[in-house]
Amino acid sequence: MPTKVELGKRIREERLRQALTLKDVQSRSGISATHISQIERGITWPTVNVLDKIAKALAKHASFFLEDVELPDVCTMPQPGSPLVLSENPRLVLQPLTTGIPGGRLHFYMLVAHPGGEGFPYTHFHEGDECGYVLSGKLEVKVGEEVYKLEPGDAIHFNGTKPHGIRNIGTEVSQSVWAAFSLGL
Template sequence: MVKKLIGRKLKTSRLKRDKTIQELAEMSHVSSNMISRIERGLTIPSVEILMKLADALGLSLSYFVEEAEKGSTIIHTPSGGGDPIFFFEDKHQITSLLKGLRDPGFSVFIDTLEPYCDSGEGGMVHTGEEFAMVLDGSIDFKIEGREYHLEKGDSLGFKATLPHSWKNNSPQQSRILWIVSPPPNV
């Protein structure tokens, strides 16, 4: 659990500062291979390495471990709440509804998609399962070559190992509830 928490916090902090792994490696004097391993939750860094990374990012050492201490077994997220965790060119915003949950086996997100926003070229493939439900607007999915059009209230569940992509083909913003298992390292 601690490995994944530290890895997520490091990656989030690096991306918020628009730094590549290589740039952080140069700033911190920690190898890019080590930073990559930490971000993927494959290793727990030594205190010395964590101090170098925290210093390079302008953070305190306690930032990386405080969530591990404060992690909860219950997360209440009021309507409109949640923690923004991903933005892409002002077209795609993901808000976590479970941030701070200790050792989750899944993640729950609200994904706000601007008109004509899409998942990019080609199909995504990764481990686990996904569930999407349209809260507002609509979204078009393509899963293993088959197309699905979802409107408000419609949902879709699928194995993420199948090539998949999505697009908001609408001239209006769409909001999608995602449940993803296992939780991605966001």
């Protein structure tokens, strides 16, 4: 977490990089130029709400200014990283396809579900959308009380606030690509 002075410096550097005046940021954010100047000089901490408004005025996510390490605006990952176990059943694993960007809210991964691999009764929910596309095998996706059977070429898109889970209902390994978009600061 940056200090007050470091946070202010990051905001000022981004504003100047975009060739914006304090008045420009004021008109975009609704935060007074005086208050923005005090934040940039490290005199005061912005509230979460104020930081969010300033960040949006600069077309950034608030976390962009809070990261301890400067991360790139673009991320690639040529080969999937270490798999993450989705449930206690190691036959259902997630492989991240990218490392993510600062303030990024999109999570992109490959789901490999071996026969018998299931996320039921494990279910989870989160703010935002989720979608998946089946490359091989057969999956059953439960969203709320509804159950959907998916085969290669099928896709699904749903609201992540509903409890959801996945299981392989076939006899072969299923691979699918998933993206989840999370909301919030």
